[in-house]
Amino acid sequence: MQKSLQGKKILVTGGSRGIGRGIVLAAAGAGADVLTCYRHEGEAVDSLVRELKKSGGDHHVVRADVGRISEVDQLAVTARERFGRLDGVVNNAGVISHIPFGELTVQEWSEVIDTNLTAAYRVIQQTLPLMGAGASVVNIGSRGAAAGIPLRAHYTAAKAAMIGLTRSLARELGPKGIRVNVVAPGVIETEAFDAMPAERAEGLRATYARKTALARLGTVAELAGPVLFLLGDGAGYITGETLNVDGGI
Template sequence: MEFALHGKKLLVTGGTRGIGRGIVLAAARAGADVLTCYRQESEAVDTLTAALKETAGDHHVVRADVGEIAEVDRLVQEAADRFGQLHGVVNNAGVISHIPFGELPADEWSRIIDTNLTAAYRVIHQALPLLGAGSSVVNVGSRGAAAGIPLRAHYTAAKAAMTGLTRSLAKELGPRGVRVNVVAPGVIETEAFDAMPAERAAGLRATYAQKTALARLGTVDELAGPVLFLLSEHSAYITGETLNVDGGI
């Protein structure tokens, strides 16, 4: 089954690295026109821009820090100016830190909540005029939201709230023909593993291989596939759901 997205206009936040990058490239190769964003200049921005130039379609990589409301509004306006409409939104941008709860400062709590949760609210809110019947919103959550993760209370709280937001919006926006779902990844092997010391990367792979039914980590492509499914017409009767993509963790 191919998830053809020809003619679809998509906004994907945080699309230059890791999971977001995989989603952007997979969507573009499936025929969609994609606009994505990044927070700061990097080689990843340059290589993604180059890859999209070699991929058929109308693609754009713009700078926007979705942790700031004004930046979100500017990003969505950019999508409106370039595309005039949106058929899909993927709220992927996120940040994480590891801090004992007793030492968690208020500004770090706010940073994580703003980028992982408030940004999704604002993107969807501002994009509503661009989303017509048959459009799809996919929020990238986390398998850890259901389990709880020590040292990540702020991150886990944001991702758990994303599920509640999704369920409420699925009911509220359903009569308009707008679907809203969550994809909740387990441990996905991104380029971040390449940046680690080899011994540490091998240790993480071994640890999570023991914790998953499939005895391995997931790949970026294995996460992008379910996202494309939820953006496509093959999932036209699915909304308010959380799709765990975790290898049976």
């Protein structure tokens, strides 16, 4: 694999599963030193640690619930202590639930907004002193932010707000040489599909085969590639953009 991120120090939130895990492993494979966090202990965390050891490099997997401000702040401290600087930050951690709007409680609204949006604000703010000219922030959004998704008003609102946050920060941080962009996935097939009943998983694949120009779901690797591009020097003149990675949905 080409070492496009050789020597770069990268923070990825929510890196033990799904899209985040794919980004962590791809970044490590591209030569970056990676710090990532997880919310709950488990085999996914243990297996990630094992895989990162195989890749070489200076990698760290720590527990931090980014839905809690105090734990975000400690994550930034850990980045400073372990790396001393950051060349890239990927705000990936998030939660989602499916609730009719009339039944959406304040608690559920707050949890989704805090984890998907407020965490990104705090991560960027607290790691900003570690970033210099050439650094890149990539926020993981959602194609649903533009389309709107029934039963996910709270999630869709958070992802739409992420675009506004990104565009404002791109203008504010641009003079410092720091780039800020969004990668907005469509439906990406992660290990969550393996946990579904086979009939449901096949039904989802068939549904999105009809809805996308490429007639299939995306893979984690196909999402990680654009993220690595935006983290790298080849994207040095790209900021404030939302890159849809959705197979032409």
